[in-house]
């Protein structure tokens with residue numbers, strides 16, 4: 001497909017998407033990720049998946065002339081919990097592909113939903129041959145709203161390059177956050193919904209710069225304020241109470257506040273694993289069309305909201321051969337991965353302020 005920035009399409013971006021438009025939108029999205037004529041593509045899902053989205057993806061790939069197969073992974077369980085479903089045969093098929101497009105189940109974020117976890121050694125294995133992987137995990141309405149623009153791609157790539165060079169990260173806020181950590185040698189990772197280089201992974205509709213800090217380096221205080229979406233309370237759109245977390249030598253050592261803090265403390269204690277308190281990745285959102293709160297508020301929004309602090313905890317072993325994809329951390333697979341986004345924070349890389357009170361201020365990263 002040709003340019004996606006014409007006036008006609010911008011009209012579409014301003015509104016939400018109807019089902020009939022989805023194959024055309026996916027065709028443009030896949031073309032951005034170089035899924036063209038003759039490209040070897042696996043259209044992948046677990047046994048539970050968004051059927052209409054998978055159908056739309058099939059139409060899009062066919063229109064693009066891709067050489068593709070549909071792979072549905074079998075259900076796998078470890079006791080009562082869904083387990084990693086990617087078996088040896090599926091892995092063989094995937095390794096023959098130049099690109100994987102993965103359609104997520106509806107309600108993908110529920111912990112009982114089968115998924116293909118990116119924090120698993122087998123996932124890292126997929127990328128070694130240069131396979132590109134694009135996840136689709138959103139419902140129809142936000143697809144057009146969050147479609148990657150050239151400006152989003154540029155500012156996010158610039159941010160990853162800046163993140164790569166930095167050694168020290170500091171975040172602060174008027175509410176009392178003052179947290180410092182090191183990242184010497186760790187990747188600068190980017191997500192902007194496009195996989196156009198070998199070994200890249202991305203998540204359509206997201207916009208974020210991130211990195212895995214050195215696991216024992218975080219010290220200070222993080223303050224979650226009402227209105228943040230720190231991610232630990234699945235049933236609430238946003239946090240309703242102030243929570244204060246203290247960090248020493250890379251781990252959360254205390255969580256203070258009201259009922260929300262009590263729920264979070266008990267939830268994290270239930271894993272009986274000190275690594276659930278370690279920072280997996282930290283960075284800032286880059287998506288200017290992400291929204292905050294309300295009925296259309298998706299995981300892509302709270303992880304991508306422009307200038308918001310994105311902070312997740314737990315496993316971070318995900319890595320690829322692509323320069324700006326993956327984290328390359330040391331918190332092992334199987335460690336609960338959790339977190340969310342915080343508003344009104346300031347973000348420094350070394351001595352340069354990137355975000356001030358929730359607004360990106362670095363000139364080439366806005």
Ligand SMILES: [Fe+2]
Pocket residue numbers: 280281312337
């Ligand atoms: Fe994460």
